[in-house]
Structures are given as structure tokens and as C-alpha cells.
Amino acid sequence: MINVPKGTKDILPKDSYKWQFIENTARQTAKLFGAQEIRTPTFEHTEVFLRGVGETTDIVNKEMYTFLDKGGRSITLKPEGTAGVARAFVENGLNNSALPAKFYYITSCFRYERPQAGRLREFHQFGVEFLGSKEADIDAETILLAKTFLEKVGIENITLYLNSIGCITCRAEYSKALTSYLNENYDKLCPLCQDRLAKNPLRILDCKNDDCKDITKNAPKIIDYICDDCSNHFEKVKKLLTVAGVEFKINPNIVRGLDYYTRTVFEFVSENIGAQGTVCGGGRYDGLISDLGGTDTPGIGFAVGIERILMLLENTGKTIENPNTVQVYFAPMGEKENEKAFELCTSLRANGVIADFDHMGRGIKAQFKYADKIGAKYVAVIGSNELDNGVVKVKNMTDGSETEVEFDKLKEFIK
């Protein structure tokens, strides 16, 4: 037997309807905020992520699926959605389109990580990117979109953590202060962070190692270093969120994993799924488009991990109704009855009723067993008597009640 590669999963019909629910909710919510779908390739030139995600990030350093194709080009499976969208924005000259350009996507992402609950090698993101506005209200709107989506799928008790990491100028100032503090505690840092210290000290604030967390707790806070412009922007974001009734907590250690973030950064974190509690992360990335060779264009976005959403819903006992189950299953008791079942099924389907009938030549008992297994709501028995009288005997599989229904009244009865 050949198994799926480590860190990947089959999504079987017993679960796929849950995915459809999440995806439909994502599409509906994005649409309400004026966003349109963008689909970019599953793989890009590696350069897109080197520049668009950043060379000092975990993603680029450790997690990318990178290979040479048969033409000798370096190709990478997308580890996240933003860099590809930014590349497409620049390549298609969308800075000349109506701005802000509002995009959303639902996509597979690939990261070579140690698989565990809520951490896979192929996982799925719903993400949003708003490009072209530097105003604080679009930051608030982006956060509100994420929150609306989380509410609509049924997630409760989730905390929004907010921070501002300033612009390139104020961050340089902060970086100095942070480096000097961390240098004093160099010996207590994990080896990885010791290495990060020279390359990108901010990343240490994000480290999951407990010793590092202890040290960074007392580190200088970026919020105390941001310039007036960045500070005003952040105040406005907070004010708008408050007006919209969105609760948040300021968390100075949120810096996000990616190099391109500026100013507003945020995460939605749940206490209900253990270590992989971050279901959504996002922020502003005013330097990204120009880093990718485009006209300087500000942007903001977020990405939600769909597996983590489903995990969270499951762990909190939320169920999603399966809208795909068969509404009526016909159990014909002979050749002629079978033809009638075929005819009735066809007409019901044409009227939007999910209908099916026996395709295995089974006896009536086995047909009921099958109908039960597939969760059919009604079973419609057609025997020779029924055929003669132009009726079916309909059994309600939930309460066991039986009703005789004329052929042409079936649609109303089922619906």
C-alpha cells in the first residue's frame, strides 16, 4: 500500500462538506467587504519568496519546498499567499487599476515542517490582501473582515492581539535597543536566536522556546520607539476598532514571522487548540510591492489556517450540518419500479432535490441499510401496488413515520 506523504491529508466526503462550509463563508465574507478572488500559481520562481517573504524568516530558511525543474530553474511551492498576489499585482500592472485593489484567495500552502496537530506540510489558507491604501481605516476593516469570518464560521472565545511594529525608520532605532538588551542575555538564548541576533533580532520576539520567551518578556517594547506618524496611525486603528465594537489586547511581542510587515500587525489566537493556537495572522506591508519591483504601493492583509479553524470548531463541540446528504432515496422492488425510480429521481433532481436510488440490485432490507448509512432523510419505497396507484410509500428516517405520497406531490413533500 502506498501512503500519502508525511504531513499531507486526504479530505474525504465525511469531512469535505465542512471545508465547503468554511470556503463558502470565506467567499461570502470577503465579498461583503468588496474583495474579489485572485488565483495565482501553486509554484513561483523561488526569487518571489526570497524577496517577498524575506531571507531571514523561518519559512525561507527552513520550510520551503524548493527544487530545480527540468529546465534548471529554481521553483518553490507557495509557502504562503501574499508574495504571489504581490507578484501578480506588479506583473499585471494592477497599480493602474482601481485602488484600493481588494483581493481574497483560498489556496494550498506548502511548508516543510514537523507535522503535528494543526501543523501540516500541505495546509490551506483563506487570505485577503488590500493594496493601495495607507489609511488606518483599511487596517481596521481588514481586521474586521477576519473577525466577521471567524464569527460566521462559529468561532467564539478568540482573542485579537494587536501591535504596531513601526516603519523602517523607527524600527531601525528599536532594533538597536533590542539588540543591546538581547546581547546582555546572549547566553540564555536558544542557539537559533543567538544566530538570529545578528541577522534579525526582531524575530527573537516570536521564538517559541520558553527560555527565549522569558527573556523577551522584559525586552524593550517597539511601541515605545515608534515615530509620531506610526503612533498616530496606530491610535487611529485602535479607535476605529473600538468604534466597531472589536475587542483587542495589545501584545508587544507580536512581530509576525515575515520580513515585510510594517506598522499594524495582528493575530487571532485561541486557547482551545493548544500550541498551534494562532488561527489567523496578518498585518500591513507597505514595503512589499516596491521590494518586488513595483511602484511603491502600501498594502495590508491576513491569512487564516483552514485546518486550525476546523480543529478549533471540533474541539469546542461545534458541528457543521452536511447540506449534501441525500434528501430522498428510492427503494424500488422490481424492474418496472426501478424505471419509475429513475424517472422520479431525474425529475426531482431537475427541481433541485438531492435524490438517488438503488444501483446495486439490492433487496429492500439492504436498500434501507444503505439509505441509513448515507444519511438519507427519506426513503421512498415503490412496489407493484404503489406503481399501480401512482404513489410511493415515504419513510421519514428521522422519526420513522410513513406517508403515502402521489408521484407529482413528491417534490412538495420532500422540500
Ligand code: ATP
Ligand atoms: P506558526 O507560528 O503557528 O508557525 P506562522 O506564523 O508560521 O504560524 P503564518 O505564516 O502567519 O503562520 O500563516 C497564517 C496562518 O496559517 C497561521 O495562523 C496558521 O493558522 C496557518 N498555518 C501556518 N503554518 C501552518 C502549517 N504548517 N499547518 C497548518 N496551518 C498553518
Ligand code: MG
Ligand atoms: Mg510557522
